[in-house]
Amino acid sequence: MxxxxxxxxxxxxxxxxxxxxxxxxxxxxxxxxxxxxxxxxxxxxxxxxxxxxxxxxxxxxxxxxxxxxxxxxxxxxxxEFPFERKILETVSLSYNLPAAIHLSLLVKAAMSLGLKGWEALAGIPASLGGAVAMNAGTALGEICQIVEMVKIINSKGEEKVLNVSPVDFKYRGNNFLQEGDVIYEVTLKHLGIEASLKDTILHYLQKRTAEQPLDKKTCGSVFKNIKSEGVTCAAGHYIDIMGMKGFSKNGISVSSKHANFFENEEGGTYSDMVSMMEYVRGELYLQFGKRFDPEVKS
Ligand SMILES: Cc1cc2nc3c(=O)[nH]c(=O)nc-3n(C[C@H](O)[C@H](O)[C@H](O)COP(=O)(O)OP(=O)(O)OC[C@H]3O[C@@H](n4cnc5c(N)ncnc54)[C@H](O)[C@@H]3O)c2cc1C
The missing domain is CATH 3.30.43.10 (Uridine Diphospho-n-acetylenolpyruvylglucosamine Reductase, domain 2)
Incomplete structure (x- = not known):
């Protein structure tokens, strides 16, 4: 370079x-x-x-x-912008945070301060910038509910400040980032204070540990669920019905704990993963006539 x-x-x-x-x-x-x-x-x-x-x-x-x-x-x-952790020790109306910080710090703050809305981030192993870019979310909500402002540098090196609300996001994505935009700061709000938030988060984290292969090398959900007319077709459910849990090819396997997670057993490469994804996607189409789009990026 x-x-x-x-x-x-x-x-x-x-x-x-x-x-x-x-x-x-x-x-x-x-x-x-x-x-x-x-x-x-x-x-x-x-x-x-x-x-x-x-x-x-x-x-x-x-x-x-x-x-x-x-x-x-x-x-x-x-x-790798520096971050003053102290700002997460007190309740404020909103928080200006560097995009590089890990969501686990925010979840920790949510548990100790009871910041409602932030429980949606529990268990997602992401940076704040990546979570905003992907509109990351869980059964407890999506990050779009608490994002107020996003600061970016665009592909020409220009600074932009975007005030955003949930309508600017979509399922695992957003409508405001252009190719080459880099989020460097995010302002998060909360939706009130809830004393029992810690229990909600701990209970949810326990459930995730039981249902997802968190000790394996994965990239989270491989395929997006299909959502139409209020009905969700969960990719993992369909892969499971095909009996593919545990199916392995070139060092990549379908997790036996959660069928929409693929595990890198040892030394797998991009080509190995893509070939596994194409195979499973093809089988899903053959069996159910449904085309599941990848959630993972490259
Ligand atoms: C075990 C496991 C569990 C998971 N569970 C969930 C879950 O429950 N819910 C969920 O939504 N996701 C989940 N994921 C997927 C993943 O954590 C999310 O998609 C997350 O938002 C990705 O954030 P990241 O910082 O890792 O981004 P990366 O993986 O590094 O990047 C993802 C995309 O965001 C872009 N990006 C990253 N940072 C920036 C930035 N600063 N500015 C602009 N673009 C940027 C990248 O270019 C890329 O296109 C899981 C993943 C794993 C491994």
């Missing part, structure tokens, strides 16, 4: 042609370049430089919904 070499400083570090395997929760074997960025000004500098050289990039949060290729053609941009 010669184009960026002269940008390295305290706020920008570039690691070239390294193993990227540990940057995603599925840990597919991958190699490439990662640019770690610690401030907004540094992010603008990096994006402007990449734009000048017409180099595409991929933003990575916690890598919990990303399939990284054997050789990643684009540099990964990873935000």
């Amino acid at each position: 010669k184009a960026l070499s002269d940008l390295e400083n305290n706020d920008i570090s570039i690691e070239k042609e390294i193993s990227l395997t540990d940057y995603s929760t599925m840990r597919l074997r991958s190699q490439g370049t990662i640019v770690k960025i610690k401030s907004k000004e540094a992010l603008i500098q990096v994006i402007q430089k990449l734009a000048k050289h017409q180099i595409k990039y991929l933003v990575i949060g916690n890598g919990s919904n990303l399939l990284l290729k054997e050789v990643e053609p684009s540099p990964l941009l990873k935000l």
Whole structure:
């Protein structure tokens, strides 16, 4: 990544042609370049430089919904802005938070302060930016219910401030991000204070541990559920009916705990995962006439 070499400083570090395997929760074997960025000004500098050289990039949060290729053609941009944890120790009307922070910190704050609406984030192993980009959610709600404002740097290196509400989001996505937009800050509100929130969250986390293969290398739900006219067709349910739990191919297996989670048994690659996804998707169509779209990104 010669184009960026002269940008390295305290706020920008570039690691070239390294193993990227540990940057995603599925840990597919991958190699490439990662640019770690610690401030907004540094992010603008990096994006402007990449734009000048017409180099595409991929933003990575916690890598919990990303399939990284054997050789990643684009540099990964990873935000590492500093964060003052103290702001999560008191109740405020809203919180300005860096996109890089892990949702587990927010769930911890929700439990101790009773921040209603934040229970929706329980158990999702994501960064805040990734969760907003994906409109992450659980049986307890979706992040769109508590997002007030999103600050981004666009693909030209320009700063944009977007006031958003639930109508700006969709199931596992949003309607406001353009290609190359990087969320660097998010303002979250809460929906009131609820003393019993901690119990709700702990109960829900227990249920997830029982139902999902949280100790395995996965990327969460592989396929989106199909939602139409108020009815949800859960991809995992249909894969389960086909008897595919435990089915394994080239080191990737359908989890025997939750059929919409695929596990990387050892050394699996992007191609192995894509071929497994195509196979299962094809079977779903043959058996039920339903086309399930991937939830995971690449
Ligand atoms: C065990 C497990 C359980 C999971 N459970 C759930 C669940 O209950 N509900 C749910 O919704 N998801 C779940 N997921 C999937 C995943 O956690 C979510 O999709 C999450 O929102 C991804 O966040 P991330 O930070 O890991 O993003 P990444 O996986 O790094 O990236 C996902 C997408 O967001 C983009 N992105 C990331 N950061 C930014 C940014 N700062 N600005 C712009 N774009 C960005 C990436 O380019 C990519 O397109 C689960 C995953 C695992 C492994």
